[in-house]
Amino acid sequence: MSQGVEHTDVGAYALGLLEEDDRRAFEAHLSTCESCTAELAELSGVATALTGMGPVEEDPLPEEDVLDLLRRRRAEARRSRRGTMVIAAAAAVTLLACGITIGARLGGDTPGTVAGSEHAGHLGPAEQFYAEGTPVEGTGVDGVTGGLVLESKGWGTHAALRLAGVKGPLECELVAVSRSGQRKIMTGWSVPPSGYGVPGSPDPLYMHGGSPWPLQQIDHFEVNTTAGKTLLTVKA
Incomplete structure (x- = not known):
C-alpha cells in the first residue's frame, strides 16, 4: 500500500x-x-x-x-x-x-x-475482547441484558457487544447516537428463533461493531430491532 x-x-x-x-x-x-x-x-x-x-x-x-x-x-x-x-x-x-x-x-x-x-x-475475537475489557452494562427491556466494551481508535470507536435474553426471529442493529442526536448503524445481525442467552440456547451473542465517531462524541448506544423496538441502551 x-x-x-x-x-x-x-x-x-x-x-x-x-x-x-x-x-x-x-x-x-x-x-x-x-x-x-x-x-x-x-x-x-x-x-x-x-x-x-x-x-x-x-x-x-x-x-x-x-x-x-x-x-x-x-x-x-x-x-x-x-x-x-x-x-x-x-x-x-x-x-x-x-x-x-x-x-x-x-x-x-x-x-x-x-x-x-x-x-x-x-473464544471468538469479539468474545475475547469483551472478556478482557471493562464492560459498560446496559439497560434492557423484556428480560434483555447486555453491555459493551468500548475502545477509541484512530478511525473512531470500536465496540464489542454482549447480548442475552433475546428470542427470534429478529433482525437487530447496534446503533451509535451522537451528542447532537445523529444516529449511525455500527453493525447488524439476525437472531434465530432459538435466541441467545435464553433457556435451550444459553450462550449469549458477541458481536463487533465500529463507528467513525470518536467516543467523546457519542452519547449512548442502542440495540434496536429493524421494526423499531429498542432492546438495550448503553451509555457511552
Whole structure:
C-alpha cells in the first residue's frame, strides 16, 4: 500500500494482514471514509465465524505458513481488484483446508489470550475482547441484558457487544447516537428463533461493531430491532 490507501484493503485490515505502516495509514483513512468503516463492521463477523474451526487434516500446516498464504491471497486480490470479500473467502478456504485455529490473530487489533483462562484459546475475537475489557452494562427491556466494551481508535470507536435474553426471529442493529442526536448503524445481525442467552440456547451473542465517531462524541448506544423496538441502551 506504499502508493496510497485503497478501499480494497479493508478486508486485509479486518484479517490482520497489513504491515504496521500500512495498518496505521489505513486507520487514518477509516477516520474519513464512512463506506470503509461500515464495511469493516460487516466483515468483523467473518473473523468470528472462522475462529474455532477444528482440524480437517491429520497434518495441518504450521500457523505461520497459513498466515503467509493469507497474505499472498490478499496481494492477489488487490491486483485483481476483486474487493474485500475475495480476501475473506480466501481466508475461509485456507483455514478449512489447513485445519487450524488462528483465533484472535485474524483481528489485527484484537488483544491476546485472557491471562489464566484455559478457555481463552476457544473464544471468538469479539468474545475475547469483551472478556478482557471493562464492560459498560446496559439497560434492557423484556428480560434483555447486555453491555459493551468500548475502545477509541484512530478511525473512531470500536465496540464489542454482549447480548442475552433475546428470542427470534429478529433482525437487530447496534446503533451509535451522537451528542447532537445523529444516529449511525455500527453493525447488524439476525437472531434465530432459538435466541441467545435464553433457556435451550444459553450462550449469549458477541458481536463487533465500529463507528467513525470518536467516543467523546457519542452519547449512548442502542440495540434496536429493524421494526423499531429498542432492546438495550448503553451509555457511552
